[in-house]
Amino acid sequence: MDKKAKTNRPGKLIGGFFMNLVLWIFSLSCIFPLVWMLYSSFKEKRAFNADIIGLPKSPTLINYIRILTNKDYHLGESMWNSVRTTVLSIVLIVLFSYVVGYILARVRFKLNRVLYAMFLMGMLIPVHSLLVPIYVVFRNCGLSNRWFTLLLPYISFGLPMGIFLVEGYVKGIPVSLEEAAAIDGAGAVTQFFKITIPMLTPTVFFVMITSIISGFQVFDTVYMMVGKANPAYESTQTVVMLFYRQAFDYGHKGYAAAISILIFLAIMLVTVIQMIGQKKWVNYDYE
Numbered sequence: 001m002d003k004k005a006k007t008n009r010p011g012k013l014i015g016g017f018f019m020n021l022v023l024w025i026f027s028l029s030c031i032f033p034l035v036w037m038l039y040s041s042f043k044e045k046r047a048f049n050a051d052i053i054g055l056p057k058s059p060t061l062i063n064y065i066r067i068l069t070n071k072d073y074h075l076g077e078s079m080w081n082s083v084r085t086t087v088l089s090i091v092l093i094v095l096f097s098y099v100v101g102y103i104l105a106r107v108r109f110k111l112n113r114v115l116y117a118m119f120l121m122g123m124l125i126p127v128h129s130l131l132v133p134i135y136v137v138f139r140n141c142g143l144s145n146r147w148f149t150l151l152l153p154y155i156s157f158g159l160p161m162g163i164f165l166v167e168g169y170v171k172g173i174p175v176s177l178e179e180a181a182a183i184d185g186a187g188a189v190t191q192f193f194k195i196t197i198p199m200l201t202p203t204v205f206f207v208m209i210t211s212i213i214s215g216f217q218v219f220d221t222v223y224m225m226v227g228k229a230n231p232a233y234e235s236t237q238t239v240v241m242l243f244y245r246q247a248f249d250y251g252h253k254g255y256a257a258a259i260s261i262l263i264f265l266a267i268m269l270v271t272v273i274q275m276i277g278q279k280k281w282v283n284y285d286y287e
Contacts, residue, residue, distance in 0.1 A: 034264065041257035048253045063258040073255070078242040079266070085150050085238070086215025092151070093158045093211055094204055101166025102196060116167065122160035131224040147236050153221050158214065162207045169203045170196065205278050209271060216267050219244060239263050 040048060042059040067073050104116050134153050143149045178191045186194065219240040237245075239259060247256035 037257045037260050041254060041261050043254050043257075045252060045254055052253075063254040064262075067255055067258050067262070073246070074237065074242065075239070075259070075262075078237050078239045081147065081236060082216050082218065082238045082240075084147075085154065085218060086212055088151055089154045089158065089215055090208055090211045092155050093162050094207060096155075096159055097162030097166045097207065098197070098200065098204075101163045102170055102192065104163070104167045105170035119160045119163050122156075123164065127157050128220060131220060135224055150218065150221055150236060154215070154218065158211055161210075165203045165207060166200060169200055173199050201278075205274070209274060212270055212274075213267055216240070216263055239266075 036053070039055055039059075040052075041063055042061070043056045044058075044060060044062060047056060047058070067075055100119075104112060104119075131153070138149055138152075143152075173196065177195055181191050181195055216238075217240055218238050222236055222238055222241045223244075240263065243256045243259040243263070246252045246259060
């Protein structure tokens with residue numbers, strides 16, 4: 001046994017070295033864009049164009065000051081559009097995921113698995129392949145100039161994942177709990193609100209976190225559904241769209257970097273608040 005251990009030791013060391021090397025490379029590849037965006041936000045336009053990768057020689061807060069104080073950049077309106085779209089979408093996604101996921105998990109009917117397969121297929125279809133036909137339908141229905149137009153595709157794209165998670169989690173909840181509640185006189189509605197919903201809070205928490213992150217990153221829907229010449233463009237512009245316009249339409253890379261850092265801080269703030277608050281309302285115990 002000792003000889004085998006000594007023989008395998010060099011292989012384990014080499015394997016561990018390469019595994020750590022791959023992890024380090026992967027971690028740095030994920031962290032570097034954020035770090036680069038952070039120090040690029042302290043560069044003026046000339047300094048950025050002169051040296052894209054290098055550190056700022058004369059760091060300045062001018063990009064943040066102008067973005068936060070100059071109303072011409074519409075940061076407040078863009079942030080409000082992102083928050084409004086995200087909050088309304090989360091409420092509707094969670095609501096429909098609760099109801100549909102519970103029905104698919106507990107109620108047996110002929111088309112149960114067919115309906116489940118349809119929602120599952122919605123997760124497999126690339127989102128961007130649906131934007132053009134959705135835009136055509138909305139334009140023909142006269143909905144392309146409305147801010148709530150963004151809600152419909154976003155909800156439809158996020159709903160299958162929510163239903164899939166809720167359905168799987170409900171199946172993991174012992175049926176005996178609901179049967180015991182029924183023996184005690186609790187109806188179906190009482191069982192759902194008093195037993196099922198409290199136990200589904202971990203799934204709801206996960207869906208909320210992922211939906212918030214996705215909601216603040218909405219770009220392609222606005223880009224496809226609302227054109228730049230559209231009168232409703234300013235009222236539907238999100239913070240990511242503002243980032244895109246500053247970076248690629250106007251060439252203000254420093255402003256765009258500052259906007260991206262503000263988006264990151266906003267998402268982190270909301271996530272931290274949720275992580276702290278979830279201790280009071282998320283239930284991980286079936287007992």
